[in-house]
Amino acid sequence: MGVAPEDSEDLRLKKAVMTIMSTSIAFPAMFWGVFYLYNGYPFSGAIPLAYSVISFSSILHFFKTRHFAFFCFSQQLLILLVPFLLMWSLGGFANGSVVMIWAVFAPLAALFFINLKAATHWMLAFLALLVFSALLDQTFAAHALPMPAGLNTIYFLLNLGGGFILIAIMLYYFVKDRESAYTKLQQSETHIRELMLTDPLTDVANxxxxxxxxxxxxxxxxxxxxxxxxxxxxxxxxxxxxxxxxxxxxxxxxxxxxxxxxxxxxxxxxxxxxxxxxxxxxxxxxxxxxxxxxxxxxxxxxxxxxxxxxxxxxxxxxxxxxxxxxxxxxxxxxxxxxxxxxxxxxxxxxxxxxxx
Missing domain, CATH: 3.30.70.270 (Reverse transcriptase/Diguanylate cyclase domain)
Structure with missing residues (x-):
């Protein structure tokens, strides 16, 4: 789904990986939403739940329209903004700094699916939101419910573990895709060299x-x-x-x-x-x-x-x-x-x- 007959193997791989990564993040977001609601953070719980709904809608829209560029942009924008919204709702860096690992997926995805220039732009946006958050950190902290130390530790470990697992998956596909492309390039060069050095009729050297x-x-x-x-x-x-x-x-x-x-x-x-x-x-x-x-x-x-x-x-x-x-x-x-x-x-x- 979302794949067009004229798509290259590289584009097919990128569409598949983007869909897998979007789904893999949307499902944990549902868990975090329920987790926050259960522990008495209704506003913080509503943010990841809303993200899951919007993310799944974006995936379905992509399957229907095959507009991969819009799909990439919408998913990157969501994954950049939601961690910051969640961090602000939790009271700033004291309770929510660990969710920033999820925002790193925005520049990483741009590097894998688009190019280095796009990844730089998304990284600059990430840094700008970090600066904004630092400037208003005291304001966010004053309007938030403090999180118990034990709950904060569990929250930290779960976020860190889940984030690193998904980053490792993305990097694995990124490296695998580049190695596959390099191998195919070498094979093409070898084939072209053989064609250049072989008589096409007799199949001996020319x-x-x-x-x-x-x-x-x-x-x-x-x-x-x-x-x-x-x-x-x-x-x-x-x-x-x-x-x-x-x-x-x-x-x-x-x-x-x-x-x-x-x-x-x-x-x-x-x-x-x-x-x-x-x-x-x-x-x-x-x-x-x-x-x-x-x-x-x-x-x-x-x-x-x-x-x-x-x-x-x-x-x-x-x-x-x-x-x-x-x-x-x-x-x-x-x-x-x-x-x-x-x-x-x-x-x-x-x-x-x-x-x-």
Missing amino acids: RRHLDGRMVMELNRQMRYGPPLSVILTDIDWFKRINDTYGHAVGDTVLKAFANHLRGSLRASDFVARYGGEEFVLLLPNTTIEDATALAERIRDTTKQLLFEQLELRVTASFGITAARPGETMTEVLSRADEAMYQSKSHGRDRVRVLME
Whole structure:
């Protein structure tokens, strides 16, 4: 109730917490009203009872109209004024200072439901009423029935305990909401980062991701000296596949080949779509001999990929090189590209190694 279909999760949470807190304060107010009436304070008892009626009416009005801003303002105004009215009726600070803990809910609620600026305004209003109360404290005390010490102690403990419990609940939801929002923000940032670094068609790394990863691997090689092999591979006759069977089939071939490459690598290896039907494999801590054996194995198993739409088998050409300490990414990829060009020139479905 009070929730609109277009409300965000954050707004839904705030509406729920505000309703719970308003109800949680209105019910104890009924208890205090009866408590005061029973102990011979009829005027003081009438104030929290009247507050309960007005507060429940405000909640019902919110459920009917969904005007959350008005609901917040009315509840904050009530919870700010009622403790002061009650304190004045009890004779000022001597008998009623402990009820001030309930008035603190006004700036706290503004901090949770609105913003820091609104909370500051409500806190200033609270301080202004405190100053007003101090100036007229003697006048209030002169017209009040003194409260017995034992009753005052019970009254103090009940108010203090109930107030701190509700403040703890509000702070719990406040912190929980902020932690939830922070977690969602981190998840969104992680998802956005993944989208920025992933090729949307093949679901392997894109060129941007490749650039960053290759710079990192080259820096690692320069610092620690482990071998870094690079394979550039290209699907043979891919344009013919697109022209003959259509781009949808071509996309299917690209996805299958990318999955095949990814499934052939170790966890420490890296595969990225370099552009079109070309893919780059980075193989850290891998000698040129091991990289060649891997390329031959991938080349052989690529021919075993089956596609219902194709009447021919898909093959791929491979160019391999090893990065030398101090080389740039452009130099390494250029040499791998030249090796792959030699594979194409010698009939495709080949593996060629170029070290110079």
